[in-house]
Amino acid sequence: MSDKAAAFVKEITPRSEDFSRWYTDVIRRAELADYSPVKGSMVIRPYGYAMWELMQQALDRRIKETGHVNAYFPLLIPEGLLEKEAAHVEGFAPQVAWVTHGGDEKLEERLVVRPTSEAIICTMYSKWIQSWRDLPVLINQWANVVRWEKVTRLFLRTTEFLWQEGHTVHETEEEAQKETLKMLGVYKEFAETELAMPVLAGQKTESEKFAGAAKTYSIEALMGDGRALQAATSHNLGQNFAKVFDITFQGRDKTVQYGWQTSWGATTRLIGGVIMMHGDDSGLILPPRIAPVSGSDGPHSSR
Amino acid sequence: MFDKIIPRSEDYAKWYTQVIRQAEMADYAPVRGCMVIRPYGYALWENVKEQLDTRFKETGHQNAAFPLFIPMSFIEKEAEHVEGFKPELAVVTHGGGKKLEEPLVVRPTSETIIGYMYSQWIQSYRDLPVLINQWANVVRWELRPRLFLRTMEFFWQEGHTAHATHEEAEEETLSILDLYADFAINEAAIPVIRGRKSESEKFPGALTSYTIEAMMGDKRALQSGTSHDLGQNFAKAFDIQYLDANQKQQHCWTTSWGVSTRMIGAIIMTHGDDQGLVLPPRLAPTQLVIVPIVPKNNDSDKQAVMQAVDGICETLGSVRYHVDDRHDHSPGWRFNEWELKGVPLRIEIGPRDLSKQQIVLARRDIPGKEGKTFVPIDNAAETVKQMLDTIQADMLKRAIDFRDTNTFKPTTYDAFKEVIENGFAHARWCGDAACEEQVREETQATIRCLPMDQPGGDGITGRSGRFHTEQCAAYGTQIVAGAVPGRGGSDVNGIPVYDTVAEGIAATGADTSLIFVPARFNAADSVMEAAEAGVELIVCISEHIPVLDMVKAKAFLQGKSTRLIGPNCPGVITPGECKIGVMPEFAYTPGNVGIVSRSGTLTYEAAYQLKRLGIGQSTCVGIGGDPVIGDKLC
Numbered sequence: 001m002s003d004k005a006a007a008f009v010k011e012i013t014p015r016s017e018d019f020s021r022w023y024t025d026v027i028r029r030a031e032l033a034d035y036s037p038v039k040g041s042m043v044i045r046p047y048g049y050a051m052w053e054l055m056q057q058a059l060d061r062r063i064k065e066t067g068h069v070n071a072y073f074p075l076l077i078p079e080g081l082l083e084k085e086a087a088h089v090e091g092f093a094p095q096v097a098w099v100t101h102g103g104d105e106k107l108e109e110r111l112v113v114r115p116t117s118e119a120i121i122c123t124m125y126s127k128w129i130q131s132w133r134d135l136p137v138l139i140n141q142w143a144n145v146v147r148w149e150k151v152t153r154l155f156l157r158t159t160e161f162l163w164q165e166g167h168t169v170h171e172t173e174e175e176a177q178k179e180t181l182k183m184l185g186v187y188k189e190f191a192e193t194e195l196a197m198p199v200l201a202g203q204k205t206e207s208e209k210f211a212g213a214a215k216t217y218s219i220e221a222l223m224g225d226g227r228a229l230q231a232a233t234s235h236n237l238g239q240n241f242a243k244v245f246d247i248t249f250q251g252r253d254k255t256v257q258y259g260w261q262t263s264w265g266a267t268t269r270l271i272g273g274v275i276m277m278h279g280d281d282s283g284l285i286l287p288p289r290i291a292p293v294s295g296s297d298g299p300h301s302s303r
Numbered sequence: 304m305f306d307k308i309i310p311r312s313e314d315y316a317k318w319y320t321q322v323i324r325q326a327e328m329a330d331y332a333p334v335r336g337c338m339v340i341r342p343y344g345y346a347l348w349e350n351v352k353e354q355l356d357t358r359f360k361e362t363g364h365q366n367a368a369f370p371l372f373i374p375m376s377f378i379e380k381e382a383e384h385v386e387g388f389k390p391e392l393a394v395v396t397h398g399g400g401k402k403l404e405e406p407l408v409v410r411p412t413s414e415t416i417i418g419y420m421y422s423q424w425i426q427s428y429r430d431l432p433v434l435i436n437q438w439a440n441v442v443r444w445e446l447r448p449r450l451f452l453r454t455m456e457f458f459w460q461e462g463h464t465a466h467a468t469h470e471e472a473e474e475e476t477l478s479i480l481d482l483y484a485d486f487a488i489n490e491a492a493i494p495v496i497r498g499r500k501s502e503s504e505k506f507p508g509a510l511t512s513y514t515i516e517a518m519m520g521d522k523r524a525l526q527s528g529t530s531h532d533l534g535q536n537f538a539k540a541f542d543i544q545y546l547d548a549n550q551k552q553q554h555c556w557t558t559s560w561g562v563s564t565r566m567i568g569a570i571i572m573t574h575g576d577d578q579g580l581v582l583p584p585r586l587a588p589t590q591l592v593i594v595p596i597v598p599k600n601n602d603s604d605k606q607a608v609m610q611a612v613d614g615i616c617e618t619l620g621s622v623r624y625h626v627d628d629r630h631d632h633s634p635g636w637r638f639n640e641w642e643l644k645g646v647p648l649r650i651e652i653g654p655r656d657l658s659k660q661q662i663v664l665a666r667r668d669i670p671g672k673e674g675k676t677f678v679p680i681d682n683a684a685e686t687v688k689q690m691l692d693t694i695q696a697d698m699l700k701r702a703i704d705f706r707d708t709n710t711f712k713p714t715t716y717d718a719f720k721e722v723i724e725n726g727f728a729h730a731r732w733c734g735d736a737a738c739e740e741q742v743r744e745e746t747q748a749t750i751r752c753l754p755m756d757q758p759g760g761d762g763i764t765g766r767s768g769r770f771h772t773e774q775c776a777a778y779g780t781q782i783v784a785g786a787v788p789g790r791g792g793s794d795v796n797g798i799p800v801y802d803t804v805a806e807g808i809a810a811t812g813a814d815t816s817l818i819f820v821p822a823r824f825n826a827a828d829s830v831m832e833a834a835e836a837g838v839e840l841i842v843c844i845s846e847h848i849p850v851l852d853m854v855k856a857k858a859f860l861q862g863k864s865t866r867l868i869g870p871n872c873p874g875v876i877t878p879g880e881c882k883i884g885v886m887p888e889f890a891y892t893p894g895n896v897g898i899v900s901r902s903g904t905l906t907y908e909a910a911y912q913l914k915r916l917g918i919g920q921s922t923c924v925g926i927g928g929d930p931v932i933g934d935k936l937c
Contacts, residue, residue, distance in 0.1 A: 034420065036370045037377070037416065037419055038372045038373070038374060041370040042370070043369050046365035046366065046367050048367075049366050049368055069345075070345050071339070071341055071342045072339065073332070074338070074339065075371075076393070093400075095399060095400075096398070099395050100394065100396045101393070102392070102393045103391060103444030104389070104392075113371075113395065120333065124330065128330075144439075148400075150399075160370055
């Protein structure tokens with residue numbers, strides 16, 4: 001290793017000494033991301049963002065290949081809507097950011113910056129879905145969400161993060177369960193093929209499941225420090241949200257029924273996962289399929 | 304889905320909203336002013352995004368992601384910026400169950416937070432230029448929202464670049480403007496006018512703003528993209544500095560530029576008709592819809608038709624197509640849906656067509672029989688590809704024709720007031736904001752831009768020469784002749800044109816020569832020709848004259864009584880009396896202070912600042928900024 005490279009690497013804390021420090025050192029030295037003046041929020045620098053773009057493309061292709069289409073729902077959710085689903089609001093209320101003023105005036109009803117989009121998407125679904133012929137609805141969105149975190153870590157847990165969230169509606173419980181597991185499978189294959197990240201797929205316990213879901217599944221990966229990282233989740237929402245938001249359809253037997261829903265998401269946390277799983281004391285080691293510049297090893301300068 | 308759409312002539316705004324909602328491009332959201340982009344609308348946006356993103360990457364830009372929230376104090380750091388955006392902010396005061404120490408703003412645009420990060424990242428000239436773009440959502444509190452055109456939350460890309468010199472920043476600003484124009488014209492089939500915004504219309508905090516403006520179906524203008532030269536305003540406000548090659552600290556020069564989901568509104572309004580959307584093939588999510596027409600009770604016919612359809616699909620290659628085999632809906636019903644959705648091309652095929660081994664090709668942009676052709680099945684794929692290209696070109700041409708038909712060149716204010724109700728007007732402007740305001744009050748018309756392509760060009764007969772000659776003459780300068788080889792005998796607004804300078808002087812006694820000849824047509828030669836002809840003063844506006852040419856010209860001038868001002872200068876002005884050059888008249892007023900400057904724009908700035916303080920100018924001379932220039936006056 002050249003003198004310059006050695007000096008560069010010297011600045012990276014060895015993992016055995018302080019894994020957390022190592023992780024942050026690598027990210028900042030490789031110019032993947034930086035802290036921002038907004039506490040808990042990060043800036044994803046071009047090299048880090050290029051990785052995200054490659055991951056996005058690979059995952060988006062799979063999402064489209066399994067029959068889904070992309071759309072976009074609003075960032076801001078009226079307080080009243082979020083409160084409709086009890087478990088949901090209980091889970092998320094302590095974490096949300098409130099917009100209380102707009103255009104110089106105090107707002108009559110506060111707006112939540114979305115921590116996740118079930119509430120607003122379900123409101124639209126109830127408008128759009130009338131009959132079994134409108135089903136299944138297979139929509140995904142790529143977006144940013146905000147969850148106020150006490151302790152933040154670049155990529156792994158940030159106040160604002162980027163993700164995709166899929167939201168589907170089905171005629172039957174079986175179909176919804178099938179979709180839930182299908183997307184879990186998509187995530188697993190994506191993690192293993194694109195990120196070279198072996199994962200365990202399984203079901204969450206009642207206390208760990210998504211606030212408002214019937215069942216939650218996740219893929220879990222083992223990081224370089226021996227700890228687990230939840231890499232993606234897929235939820236069978238049952239009819240919980242459908243009942244609260246009135247997502248009904250006229251069935252084939254002419255009766256009015258509630259829809260069966262799923263939602264599933266993967267976030268920029270995956271970048272953190274890649275770093276922790278593959279990196280070493282010299283810095284990053286990127287799996288070729290999501291490396292913005294292939295044929296380079298070690299810390300990468302942005303020029 | 305098929306409620307009748309209101310005709311555009313009856314209520315254009317209603318037509319627009321109905322088309323969007325019935326074609327399922329977008330819908331209203333529970334939050335006033337916010338929209339939901341439905342899959343079809345989002346697919347169009349994805350295509351717009353892809354085309355722009357490819358161009359950004361090809362020109363050396365990289366994507367990144369900056370935070371959604373911006374501390375309120377940041378917005379307040381650049382004075383004009385905060386003045387412009389304060390009334391439009393959505394403010395977060397509580398987060399994580401607590402009141403925040405400092406309120407956060409949901410980004411209306413990201414100059415401030417990006418400026419802050421750049422000040423951290425940029426240390427030396429080696430770090431420059433920084434060429435970053437982000438695809439993001441922004442929020443601006445809008446009072447009068449309209450789907451896609453003006454929504455509380457919208458998508459866009461915002462580029463933010465930092466440079467070591469103003470020249471580089473200006474180049475970037477303009478090259479992005481060209482990039483946007485290229486996208487609009489060649490991908491969206493929207494003819495746009497590139498131009499500079501007036502002072503009152505520019506981006507809050509910018510030095511100069513440029514725009515692409517398009518004419519919509521209701522003959523009104525839509526600003527479709529903007530590019531800003533921010534000078535050093537944000538660099539100074541956020542301390543974006545670098546150490547130059549001489550170890551001196553300098554402030555960066557920055558730019559910013561953006562195109563948003565409003566572009567979708569532009570596509571809808573430029574091309575849509577009373578049947579619904581008409582999408583340009585290059586961006587249409589679905590370029591071709593195949594509608595098989597099968598009889599109800601004949602399975603073998605049905606099979607044959609579907610087989611033929613499969614055969615065609617296999618040959619379509621990269622064409623984005625969709626087969627609509629919802630046989631329980633009549634062909635007419637299906638035609639209506641795809642017409643509403645603006646799919647550029649439709650193939651109809653039924654047993655009768657099959658027996659003739661042909662298909663029917665129907666263009667969306669030409670209604671009825673005129674838009675239909677019968678094409679042999681074997682030729683289908685080839686013809687489809689060609690026809691998509693033809694449709695794209697025709698759509699652009701139609702839009703250009705529409706705009707030209709509805710663009711006027713009034714020469715009086717009364718004529719202007721008449722025509723401005725019915726389209727665009729090209730009109731002379733003195734440059735004064737007070738006049739601009741008065742026109743706005745009296746006619747509701749706004750200056751969309753000062754087009755980059757000004758009337759003018761080669762010498763007095765060229766676009767820019769003609770324009771400036773007229774301006775100078777109107778100011779009081781005695782323009783007595785023009786010299787353009789090969790144009791002798793003609794005239795420009797009554798001013799006679801001669802083939803050579805010598806002829807012009809002999810005929811009129813002219814003592815001063817004002818040169819607009821472009822460098823590539825040998826401006827240096829024109830300087831020498833004028834000197835040879837015995838002119839007392841030459842003012843040379845032309846820029847980009849090669850240094851070696853100027854060395855020759857200057858050597859030629861040795862010993863002659865001719866004085867040269869320039870090249871690459873704005874000229875000479877004695878306010879109130881005479882203007883030999885291209886400077887904006889409104890910046891000057893008669894008085895006692897003389898100004899000599901190498902920089903053109905800074906001369907205007909200096910004069911204008913003096914004027915505002917009530918101090919007039921005696922004579923102002925721009926001597927030009929090139930390495931080899933004529934008289935330096937000091």
